[in-house]
Each structure stands twice: as C-alpha cells, then as structure tokens.
Amino acid sequence: MTRPDEKEIRTMRPGTARLVGETLTLVYDRRTVAENLTVAVPDRSFTVIIGPNACGKSTLLRALARLLRPTRGTVLLDGADIHRRPARQVARTLGLLPQSAVAPDGITVAELVDRGRYPHQGLLRQWSREDERVVVEAMAATGVATLADRPVDELSGGQRQRVWIAMALAQQTPLLLLDEPTTYLDIAHQVEVLDLCARLHEEQGRTLVAVLHDLHQAARYATHLVALRDGRVVAAGDPRRIVTAELVEEVFGLPCRVIEDPETGTPLVLPAARRRPAPTAG
C-alpha cells in the first residue's frame, strides 16, 4: 500500500513541526522497543498514536516528553535537542499528563491545579495574580471550577481526569502530551475527556499528542494519526486517508471492514466476525 504521508513526514522541515523524534532508538527495561523511529508532530494538530499492546506507543510518548532518553537519535523541540534545553524552559513549552499521576492525600482541586504553575514560579516568585488568573481559567475551561475546594480523592474518575488536564493547562504549554487519558474511564467519561481535548485543540490552538487504545475514537478525534507496530511507523496522516482495512490488519492483525462513521464521517472499524476462518498471517 502507498503511504504518502509517511514520506511527507520524513521530508518535513523542522519549521512545520515543533516536536520531532529523529531516528530514535528507544530502550525500555533493557528491551529495545524501537529502532530508527522518526515521528513528527504537525503543529496545531491533534495527533493520536495507536498500535497494539507493547508496540512502543507509550514509550515513544515518554521519549517525546523527555521522560526517556533515547539510546540513539534525538527528540527536537523547536529545533533543539530536548535533553539539552533547561528543564524549566521545556516545561513551559511542553506539558504532559502521565498515566502514573498521583494526587496527594487530601489535596483540593484548586491546589492540584495550582501545581501546574510550577515552571512559572521560582524561589522568590512563589505566587502571583497571574498564577491565580491562569488557574481559575484552567478550571473554567475544563468545567471543574465549581469543584475548586473539593478534595480530589472524592471525585469521579472523569472529573479527576478533567482536573489533571486543568493542571496541565495551568502550565500554559502550547504542546500537550496525554498518555492514555481515557484508560479506566467508562464510555461516557471517555467521550467527555476526548471532547474536552478536541475543544482545547480547536478553540485554543494547542497541539495535542495522545496515546489511545480505541481505534474508533482515535479515527474520530485525531487530525493526524500515527500507527505503530513493533516500534516502527506503519502509517501516519489524516485518519480519513490512512485508516483502511489493510492498515488495521497490518497493524493489529485484525481482519475487519472499515465503513464511514454515520456521526462524523470518519472511518469506523468493524472487526470481522470470528466465525469466518482466520486469514493467514501476513
């Protein structure tokens, strides 16, 4: 199959993508997860990374977020090696909602969102009106303003995730990375969180990168989709163009049909009924 978008990305000039992973070799827990992996995050895109378990999607996101140092290759943020730039400067440009975030016991919503101001504060500049304003706005944008004084541990999973996103918003970064933001949420809360992400992307012009499990949701929300398998990019581009039955089979080994989502017109993947004989692996 043809993959024009992948070639497009490989030849992309740094000016069109602030965040680029170039020829990355990623090793996690002594296992080489990816070799010679190149990924660019188009500016103002809602980029979603998909792929089967252990394909390296979370590892890639960690590398892009500076949490994992590539064994080879470089992650470039605005054209400079992300590991050579001051941590605080990076933290003002690129935010992350990790899977492992923990809310301290008894912390209130407002207090947690406050902590997103960390890279904008210093020893002598502990708290300002500007911080206050940004925190209030971040809570408003995520719909948690009315919960401001509630302890985070009392909230529902969906509310809690919105609070964490508010914290990341308070960081005021043009780029925001989300590692499986919908995991452990029921379907209604998944949609709620993804709608919020889409709004942040569309209305605020932020560049979002998310790792998602659900192919259907990925195709629906992404403006740019990156399909990974065994640590390499199988296809990347507009989901309407790249999500085909062949691609899904190649990436997930899942025979399926792809139809148009009647709600959005985006590709909708229907797994083949298992009654049919399994096709030989390609």
Place this chain on the structure above:
Amino acid sequence: MLSSPFHQPESTLSVIASPRSAAPPTPQRRRGAPATGLAVGLLLLGTVAVLSIAVGAKPLPLADVWHGLTDPASPDYAVVHRMRLPRTLLGLVAGAALGVAGAAMQTLTRNPLADPGLLGINAGASAAVATATLALGVTALNQQVWYALLGAALVTVGVHAVAGGRHATPTRLALAGAALNAALYSYVSAIMLLDTTSLERLRFWTVGSLAGARTDTVPQLLPFVLAGLLLALLAARPLGALALGDDSARALGARPGLVRAAVVAAVTLLCGAATAACGPLVFVGLLAPHLVRALTGPDPRRLLPYCAVFAPVLLLTADIAGRVLGRPGELQVGLVTAVLGGPLFLHLVRRGQLARP
C-alpha cells in the same frame, strides 16, 4: 507559524467560555490564611515555652520566670539558666527538626506513616552514638553529632534498599522500618547490658528525653538543624511537584533525583542532630504533620513552616506533661509522645492508608 497563539495560549483561554462552566468561576479562591495560622502557632509556642520554664521540681510563678531569665541576682537565675532554659530551647530546636523531617519524609515517600522515628532513622542515629560512646569513648556532644548523622544516613539508605529501592511501596517501607527499628533497639540494649556502669548515662538512648540538655547543647546542635531546615524549606516547592509522581514532576520541570537527595540530606541532618541530643524520639514526626495538615493541606510550602512551629509546641507540651505526671520524678518525653502517637498510628493503619500504592 510559531507566532502569537502559541506563545500566549492564556490569552485565548480567557476568551473561551466553556459550555460546561456557565457559572462564573469563583474569582477569589481561598489561598489559606498562612499568616494567621502561623501567628497563632507562634503565640502557642511562646506560651508553652514559658510554661516549660515555669514547671519543674520547684514550680516558678510567671513573675519569677521573668526574673529568673533576666536578673542574675534572682534566686532562680541558676536553675532557669542551667536547666530549664536549655531544656526548653532543646525542645524548640528538636521539635522543629523532627516535625519538619517527618513532614518532608511523608511527602517524599507519599507514605502517611513515614515518621523518621518509625522508619528507624532515629534508632540508627542512636545506635551509632551508643557505639561511639562505649567503643570509642566519645562523650562530647559535638563529636556525637557526627556519629548520629552517620547512623541516620546509613539507616535512611538502608531502609530504602531493604524496602525495594525504587519499587518501595508504603507497606514495604513501613515494614522495613519497623524491622530495622527493632533490630537497632535490641542492639542498643545489648550494648548497655555489656557495660552496666553506662546504663545510667545511656538510659535516654532507648527512650528520648530532653532532660540531658545543658547550656551548650543547643549552640552545638543549631548549625546542623539550621542547615537541615534551610535545605528542607528550599526543597519544599519541588517536593510539592514530586508528590504528584516522578513523571508529573519531570513534566513540570522539577528534577526528582536532586529533590530526593536534598530531602534525604535534610532529614539526615535534622534527625541526626535531634537524636544526638535527645535520643530517639518516635511519633513527633508522625503526629505533628498530621495535625498540621488539617490546617494547611498537603502543600509542603505551607506544611513545612507550620510543622517547624507546631511540632515544638507538641514536644514541649509532652515534656511538660511528663514532668507533671511523673512527679516526684518525671516521665521521659519519648514515653509521652509514644502514648499520644500510638493511637494515631493505629487510626491511620485502620483507615487503610497503608494499602495505598
């Protein structure tokens, strides 16, 4: 392409009214009233300090406390300056040290039971000093402090390693601490049995006490405690970021390794110094942060300074109670804090906080 909207996402933020938050955002959020709480704390601290000078084998009326402090001709000048004032000052300094160390340790390990006393750090300092005293004949406090720091540092590293290093859970940390604590206490007891003449001298090495305070105790301790407090307060802000998890902390621009090292160094200085002078005091570092947190919330930037004020209130109150309850002798303050702290410890265990990851 890289122009304004990226550099000022906040400007767009203000324009956007979220459909979900039709109600106007609360403009004035409670940012606590740090000044009021601290002022109340300092007032309490002053009161308890005066009481600590007044209460003793010979109770002093308040007027005599003042004379005893300021007037060398006063009949109480000697007892105030040689015994009660040093003891009170030691309570202030050791209380602040243990309270801040406990709060920092609890935040760092995300473990509500991480009291330096319960983790064996104070016992480690104690064992090191007992060894130095009996084997090497070290008796001067300013030398003992160094052994205390060494012992505290060894146990801090040791308890972390035994609990599984980076994979330490609160449960494993608490168990490893309890095991080390028990082993080190047995060790100190065994040392004392070997040398019965030192039994009296070393009695407070198994139960903490402020009774050993002399005029030169606090001056010798102060540099270590001040260094530890400064380090802990400097680390408070990044510690707040680290409390959200290592990944979140790094995403916010903090450096987890550096913060951990700073906090461990601060805890070692604070616990080593306090233990060198008072012996191992358990539960002060557990109780004070738990009581204070109800007032301040979990933000270390407020929690640590509050603990520096409220923990000495607690320690001095316990010390005064020990002197009153134990008449004609006195109960060591370590016993009193254990009686107060035990129930809280059980309450925390029952609330199931040990099970948190």
